[in-house]
Amino acid sequence: MPESGQPISFDVTVIGAGVVGCAIARKYTLLGARVLLLEKAPDALDGASKANSAILHTGFDAPVGSIELSCIQEGYRQYEQIHAKLNLPLDRCGAMVLAWTAEQESRLPDLMEQARTNSVGDVALLSREQVLAREPELASTVRAGFIVPREALIDPWSAPHSYLSQALVNGATFRRNTEVLSGSFDGNAWMLETTTGPVHSTRVINAAGLYGDIVDQRLIGRSDFDIRPRKGQFVVFDKTAARLARHILLPVPTETTKGIVVCRTVWGNLLVGPTAEEQQDRINANLDSETLEMLREKATEILPALANEDVTTTYAGLRPACGDKEYHIRRHPENMITVGAIRSTGLSAALGIAEYIARLDETPWPPLPEPEWPAMPMLAEDQTRDWQTAGNGGILCHCERVTRREVEAAMSGPNAAQSLAGLKRRTRVTMGRCQGFYCSGALQEMTAKCLKPESTE
Amino acid sequence: MTSLPDICDVLIVGSGPAGLAAAARLGEAGLDVHLLERETVAGGIPRHCGHSPYGWREFRRVMGGQTYAKRLIARATSFGAHIHTAVSVTDLGRGGRVTVSSNCGLQTVQARAVLLATGARETPRAPRFIGGTKPGGVMNTGALQSLVYLNKERPFRKPVVLGSELVSVSAVLTCRHARAKPLAMIEANERPTTRRAATWLPRALGTPLLLSTQIEAIHGRTWVEGVTLTSGERRWNVECDGVVVTGAFRPENALLRTTELEVDPRTQGPVVDQYGRCSDPAYFAAGNLLRPVETAPWCWNEGRMVASAIISALAGGLPDPSLSEPVLAGYPGVAWHLPQRISPNSSAPALENVQIGLARSMAATVRYGQASANLRSKPARRILLPLPDGGVDLKFEETL
Incomplete structure (x- = not known):
C-alpha cells in the first residue's frame, strides 16, 4: 500500500x-x-x-x-x-409461524394478510394437527400456525x-x-x-x-x-439435534421483537435465538449465562426432545439498529x-x-x-463436501470435517483469511462440538505462518 | 503406511491406550488387524501429555505420556497390527461395514469385528454457558497440551484453570512446563473433584484452589484479558491471559450417535454387554468411549480384555447376544453404570465388574439377585461391584 x-x-x-x-x-x-x-x-x-x-x-x-x-x-x-x-x-x-396462546392464534390472520400485502402470497394457515404432522417433534401445546414456504x-x-x-x-x-x-x-x-x-x-x-x-x-x-446496537445471543445445538426441526420455527412477533427463532443451519446444527438487547457498546457482544439458559429452556419448550441434546456453541452479535x-x-x-x-x-x-x-x-x-x-x-451438510473427495489432505477439524486442503485454500488468494476468526468463517474449523479440543494444535501448526497471532503480546 | 484393505478381521477405531492394547493382543492372536487414527500420529491423549506418570501397570516403568504412547505403538506394530493415520471414520454401517475419509476420499472396509475406542474429550467452554466475550486463549487441557508438548508453544503466562479434577492438576503441570503460572484453580463445588491430596501439588506450586467459586464471565476482545469470578454474594475481577477449561469428560460419541448402535444416555457411550459388545454384535467398545472417564492403564487393560472377547467372538465362542438381559441401576444419585446388558455366559467376561458412577456422595448397600455389596463413595471415583450372572435391577439402600 x-x-x-x-x-x-x-x-x-x-x-x-x-x-x-x-x-x-x-x-x-x-x-x-x-x-x-x-x-x-x-x-x-x-x-x-x-x-x-x-x-x-x-x-x-x-x-x-x-x-x-x-x-x-x-x-x-x-x-x-x-x-x-x-x-x-x-x-x-420454509418457515412456520407458530401460535402457542389464544391471543397469538387470534393474530395469525393479520400476519398472513401482511404477508399477502408484501406479495408473499403462498402463506397458508395450518391447524394444530397440520402443524404437528409437518413438525412431529414440536411440543403438543402448539395451537396453530401458518407456513411461509419460501423462507x-x-x-x-x-x-x-x-x-x-x-x-x-x-x-x-x-x-x-x-x-x-x-x-x-x-x-x-x-x-x-x-x-x-x-x-x-x-x-x-x-x-x-x-x-x-x-x-x-x-x-x-x-x-x-x-x-443503537442491539445485541442478540444465540445457542447452537449439536448436529444430532437438526433432525428435530424441518422448518424455520418462528413465534408470533411482539411490538418490540420478532422473537426467538428455532431453526437448522446449513451446516446441520440447530440454532436458537436471538435475544434483542439494546446497548451502547459497539464492539463487545457479551454472553450471559442466565440468558443462554433462558434460550435453552425456551427451545426445549418448543422442541422437548432438545432436553437430551448437547450445546455445541454459543455466540452473540450486534445489529446496527437505530x-x-x-x-x-x-x-x-x-x-x-x-x-x-x-x-x-x-x-x-x-x-x-x-x-x-x-x-x-x-x-x-x-x-x-x-x-x-x-x-x-461448499460447507453445507447436505452437499458434497471436500472430505468426501480425493486429494483433500485428510480431515483436520474432525467435528466439522474440515480438510487440510480447505484450510490451505482459505489462507490463499486475494480474499485469504488473515485471522483465526476469518479462517473459521471461511472453513468452520474448530466450530464444532469439541471447540478445538482435538485440532487446536494441528491447526496452529498449519496456520502459524499465515495468520496474525491473536495475542496481545 | 500400508493402504487400507477392502476386508479385514478386525478394525479398531482410535489409537489411544485401549485401541493400541487391543491391536497388540489381536495381532498376537494372528488376526489381520487394522487400526485407524484420525490424527496424523497415533497415540491418543497420552501422546499430547508430556508429563508423568504413565506406564507403571503396562511396562513396570514410570514415563511421560509421549514415551508411553510410543511404547504402545511399538508393541502393537511388533505383533503385526497395521496402523493407519490421518484416516477418519465417517460411518459405522451394519455388520461391520465401515466408511472412512482420508486423502484418498471415501473408502469402505468390511471387517468381521470392529472395536470402537474413540476415547473421551473434555466439555468445552460453550456448553457450560460461561458469559462474557469469546476471545482467544480459552481452551481445554487437550488443546493446551497439544500446543505446549507437541508445538512447543507458550500460549499464555498467567491463566486461570477451571476445574479440580485430576486433569485439572495435569493442566497446572502443563502450564508450568510452558513457564506459565496459573493464578488459581477454580471449582464450583465445596470440595475438589479429585482427591484432596492431588490438589497439594498445584498449591505447593503457588496456585490456590478456590472452592465454591464460578467463572461468571470472560473478558477481552481478541485475547483473554480477565475473568469475573463469583462466590456466594462476592464478585470480583481477576486479570489473566488465559482460561483452561478442564475436565467434565464425555465419551467422544459423535460418530456413534449417527448410527443405529444403541447409545446409553447416561454414560453417553454405547450400550454394551460384559464382552464390550454393542447392540450390533459386529461392534465392540473399550476405553473411555464407554464412560466418563478412566485412567490410561484402566483403558489399556479394558482394550486387552475386550480384544480377548473379540478373539472368542470370531471363533464362535461368545454367547448369543440376542439372549442378553438388561442390567438396571435407576437409583437417584447413580449417574451411570456399565455394562448395561449381560449375555448368559460361559466364557470369561471382558468387563469383570459392574462399573458405577455417582452424581453425589453416597453410602449404600446394593442388592441384586442373591448378591449384595456395600459402597461408600463420592462422584468421580472408581466404583466396582461384582458382575451378576444375568439381567438384574440393582437396588440401592442408603445407609448414611
Whole structure:
C-alpha cells in the first residue's frame, strides 16, 4: 500500500466489508467501476455480519411499503439467481409461524394478510394437527400456525465472501486494517485520510454498519441516524439435534421483537435465538449465562426432545439498529451514499441494497462484459463436501470435517483469511462440538505462518 | 503406511491406550488387524501429555505420556497390527461395514469385528454457558497440551484453570512446563473433584484452589484479558491471559450417535454387554468411549480384555447376544453404570465388574439377585461391584 506520494484513484470507495459492503463492492465492480473496499478489522465480516440467524427472508413480515421490504425481496430474487453460479447453498425449508396462546392464534390472520400485502402470497394457515404432522417433534401445546414456504437457510459467511471474492477476481481492491479517519470532498472527488494512508476516490459509500453514524460525522459532519446496537445471543445445538426441526420455527412477533427463532443451519446444527438487547457498546457482544439458559429452556419448550441434546456453541452479535424501524439509505450531495441502520435483515437484503443504490447513483462506466464467477467452497451438510473427495489432505477439524486442503485454500488468494476468526468463517474449523479440543494444535501448526497471532503480546 | 484393505478381521477405531492394547493382543492372536487414527500420529491423549506418570501397570516403568504412547505403538506394530493415520471414520454401517475419509476420499472396509475406542474429550467452554466475550486463549487441557508438548508453544503466562479434577492438576503441570503460572484453580463445588491430596501439588506450586467459586464471565476482545469470578454474594475481577477449561469428560460419541448402535444416555457411550459388545454384535467398545472417564492403564487393560472377547467372538465362542438381559441401576444419585446388558455366559467376561458412577456422595448397600455389596463413595471415583450372572435391577439402600 502506498503510505505516501500520489494515492491510487478509485471510482468508488466502499467503507465497511460487512455483508452489505461486500455486496455493494461486487455490484459496482460488475458495473465496471474501479472499486476499493476498506475494512477497519483484519478481515471481512468482523462486525455486525459475523453473527446472525443465517436465514434468507421473503420479507413476509417486513414493514409494508418499506425500502427494507423491497431490498429484501430483490435480495432474495438475486440470491436465487446467482447462488448456483457461486456454489452457495440454499435450503428452501420454509418457515412456520407458530401460535402457542389464544391471543397469538387470534393474530395469525393479520400476519398472513401482511404477508399477502408484501406479495408473499403462498402463506397458508395450518391447524394444530397440520402443524404437528409437518413438525412431529414440536411440543403438543402448539395451537396453530401458518407456513411461509419460501423462507430459506443460507450460509451467512460464504454468501458475503462470495460477493467479496467476485469483486476481487474482477479487479476490486480490498484493504484491511484500514479505518477511515476523515475526508474532504473538493466538488469532484474525495480525499480520505485512513490509518493506512490517503485514498482518492470519485465517490464514497458508507456501509460501516455499527459505525455508520460515526463515519457520516467524520466525512460530512452530520448524520440523520444514531446507531443503537442491539445485541442478540444465540445457542447452537449439536448436529444430532437438526433432525428435530424441518422448518424455520418462528413465534408470533411482539411490538418490540420478532422473537426467538428455532431453526437448522446449513451446516446441520440447530440454532436458537436471538435475544434483542439494546446497548451502547459497539464492539463487545457479551454472553450471559442466565440468558443462554433462558434460550435453552425456551427451545426445549418448543422442541422437548432438545432436553437430551448437547450445546455445541454459543455466540452473540450486534445489529446496527437505530431509533426507528427503517433503513437509512441517503444520497448526499457530496458524491456519497450512506447505507445505514441495516438492522437485522442485512444478509437477506444485501444484494437488493446494492441494486437499490446503484439505481440511485449514475453509473457511467461500461459494465464488465464477461465477469468471472468464483466458486465458493461448499460447507453445507447436505452437499458434497471436500472430505468426501480425493486429494483433500485428510480431515483436520474432525467435528466439522474440515480438510487440510480447505484450510490451505482459505489462507490463499486475494480474499485469504488473515485471522483465526476469518479462517473459521471461511472453513468452520474448530466450530464444532469439541471447540478445538482435538485440532487446536494441528491447526496452529498449519496456520502459524499465515495468520496474525491473536495475542496481545 | 500400508493402504487400507477392502476386508479385514478386525478394525479398531482410535489409537489411544485401549485401541493400541487391543491391536497388540489381536495381532498376537494372528488376526489381520487394522487400526485407524484420525490424527496424523497415533497415540491418543497420552501422546499430547508430556508429563508423568504413565506406564507403571503396562511396562513396570514410570514415563511421560509421549514415551508411553510410543511404547504402545511399538508393541502393537511388533505383533503385526497395521496402523493407519490421518484416516477418519465417517460411518459405522451394519455388520461391520465401515466408511472412512482420508486423502484418498471415501473408502469402505468390511471387517468381521470392529472395536470402537474413540476415547473421551473434555466439555468445552460453550456448553457450560460461561458469559462474557469469546476471545482467544480459552481452551481445554487437550488443546493446551497439544500446543505446549507437541508445538512447543507458550500460549499464555498467567491463566486461570477451571476445574479440580485430576486433569485439572495435569493442566497446572502443563502450564508450568510452558513457564506459565496459573493464578488459581477454580471449582464450583465445596470440595475438589479429585482427591484432596492431588490438589497439594498445584498449591505447593503457588496456585490456590478456590472452592465454591464460578467463572461468571470472560473478558477481552481478541485475547483473554480477565475473568469475573463469583462466590456466594462476592464478585470480583481477576486479570489473566488465559482460561483452561478442564475436565467434565464425555465419551467422544459423535460418530456413534449417527448410527443405529444403541447409545446409553447416561454414560453417553454405547450400550454394551460384559464382552464390550454393542447392540450390533459386529461392534465392540473399550476405553473411555464407554464412560466418563478412566485412567490410561484402566483403558489399556479394558482394550486387552475386550480384544480377548473379540478373539472368542470370531471363533464362535461368545454367547448369543440376542439372549442378553438388561442390567438396571435407576437409583437417584447413580449417574451411570456399565455394562448395561449381560449375555448368559460361559466364557470369561471382558468387563469383570459392574462399573458405577455417582452424581453425589453416597453410602449404600446394593442388592441384586442373591448378591449384595456395600459402597461408600463420592462422584468421580472408581466404583466396582461384582458382575451378576444375568439381567438384574440393582437396588440401592442408603445407609448414611
